[in-house]
Amino acid sequence: MPLDPQVEELLRELAEIGCPALEDCSPSEARRNLASRIDSFSELEDISLTRDGIAPAEELPAGLPSIPYREYRPNDNPVLPALVYFHGGGWVIGDLDTHEGICRALANEAGCAVFSVDYRLAPEHKYPAAAEDCYAFTRWLSENAAEKGIDAQRIAVGGDSAGGNLAAVVALMARESGLSGICLQ
Structure with a gap:
């Protein structure tokens, strides 16, 4: 073919x-x-704010490591809707830097904060490590929405390629666990 x-x-x-x-x-x-x-591959768009952060292990389910993330804010509004973005790369490649261009563009175009998640990669970390990281981060962001300047009822999950799969998994996990606030996938 x-x-x-x-x-x-x-x-x-x-x-x-x-x-x-x-x-x-x-x-x-x-x-x-x-x-x-x-x-x-791409030029980076200007954006109001970019900052790296860590969802600390002590605030996540037992046994999970801290989860690095990068936040993109298109403006200085104190409260924004959020997109939790999971990068593609076949669950094996990709990181916060490889998808910076798309995250900046999404934040600017959608007028929302974008949180890019640096989940654990295969083959070093077997299934379900990536899905667990992505769900744990999404729950952590929801629980810390006020502190992060996020509207807790306007959180979307998305991604490209393997990240799109992870977004679907996170949406299902959120539904099954009763996590509210995920309004779009």
């Missing part, structure tokens, strides 16, 4: 900048390759 023309174009562009095919790399090599070339 032939590849989609847009995928063929992307693979050609990656080869032109010297990025080896993913199937020829270990997970750590693929991560390094992506990180070293991320500036080639």
Whole structure:
């Protein structure tokens, strides 16, 4: 089956900048390759505020580590709706830096705060580690919404590729656990 023309174009562009095919790399090599070339993919939009933070382990379910995140705010409104964003990368690659461009654009276009979650990656961390991290972060943000300047009843979850899958999983976990405030997926 032939590849989609847009995928063929992307693979050609990656080869032109010297990025080896993913199937020829270990997970750590693929991560390094992506990180070293991320500036080639997009320019970063200006945004009002960007800050890194940590959802501390002591405020998360027992056994989970602290979860790093990056917050993007498009303006200085004291209370904003939020999008909890889970990056793509096949559950193996991607991080806060690789998806900064899309997070800035989403914050600016939607007029909401975006919280990009640095969940644990496979294969070092087996299923369900990524889903647990994403749900725990979403619950933590909901519980700390006032402190974070977020409207607790206007929290959306989303992502690209594997991150889209994680958003669907988090929405289902939220429904099953009775977590309120998730208004969009």
